[in-house]
Amino acid sequence: MEEVAHQTVGSPLSDGAEATVVAESYLGLEAIRKTRVSKAYRAEAFDRRIRNERLRAEVRLLREARRMGLRTPHVFDIDEAAFAIIMERIPGRTLTEVFTDGKASQQEVLGVAARLGEALGKLHAGGMSHGDLTGSNVVWNGKDIAFIDMSMGSRTPELEDFGIDLHLVEEDFNTLLPDPPIVYQAFLHGYALGNPSGAKKNTARAREIKGRVRYS
Ligand SMILES: Nc1ncnc2c1ncn2[C@@H]1O[C@H](COP(=O)(O)OP(=O)(O)O)[C@@H](O)[C@H]1O
Ligand SMILES: [Mg+2]
Incomplete structure (x- = not known):
């Protein structure tokens, strides 16, 4: 009951x-x-x-x-x-917590970023965008990446949706981490593993969005 x-x-x-x-x-x-x-x-x-x-x-x-x-x-x-x-309830910590609570080594941060990239790559390769990919919408249980808070995702995503997901991750890393570029590189490396056929054009779109945001 x-x-x-x-x-x-x-x-x-x-x-x-x-x-x-x-x-x-x-x-x-x-x-x-x-x-x-x-x-x-x-x-x-x-x-x-x-x-x-x-x-x-x-x-x-x-x-x-x-x-x-x-x-x-x-x-x-x-x-x-x-x-x-x-x-x-997924046991673990949100990515925001992992990146900011000071408990994770640099090695772990790079590993988690790569796993996030791979998971997002798979999601995109499977034809879905997340739509709100910030660190508080990802849970890390020490082994796996879990996506939560997916209501803004799309099942018919366009190139722009993929680019926005990637761009949001970069922005979030910039606000959460002391050394964002290295961690974002690890993330992109994982992304290319998860989405081998789409990585090139999707990351190019993310760079384009970054440029648009910067000069608008
Ligand atoms: N299934 C879940 N397992 C573990 N923690 C969760 C789960 N769903 C939500 N949370 C926690 O609650 C927070 C808010 O939930 P979320 O679905 O992101 O709602 P909101 O729309 O308010 O952002 C998350 O950042 C996370 O810390
Ligand atoms: Mg949320």
Whole structure:
């Protein structure tokens, strides 16, 4: 029964602009409940539609990315009335934490960046963009990269979407790391392994976007 299956065990892990995330247990498993919050500036019917669409997009993209062999949280349940997804809690730290908490050696940082590149390469090669690829939307469990927060991804991405994913990673590395270029190189090396046929044109587009941003 719902009430028995869902037991809130903690205060919010994250309280963002779009969603609140709390830890729960789900049938004895470590889970999180991600609830999309209502936005006062949206008309009510539109607000409900947007929250519902994003929830559905997230569930679909998490599942489809996993079918490509990537690590994403399993969705355990959907609470449509509350605009909430109950999903597996991926143990580990976000990439932002790995890069900023001072616990990771340079060697580990380079390794994680390369693994992120490879995972993103696979995602792109499989025909999906992430859409919001910052360090807080990637979890590292010491072994694998897991993608979370995928609702802005596309299943019919264009070259520009791939370029934006790569560009966002570079920007994020720039804000999080003391030596971003070396780490971004490791990331790109991994990316080329994950997406051998698309790496050249996608990284070229990322460079073009960087130029556009710089001179606009
Ligand atoms: N499945 C999960 N496993 C582990 N941590 C998660 C999971 N989902 C979310 N989190 C944590 O909660 C934070 C916010 O969740 P996220 O899905 O990125 O929502 P938002 O739209 O608010 O950014 C993440 O940065 C991460 O720290
Ligand atoms: Mg997020």
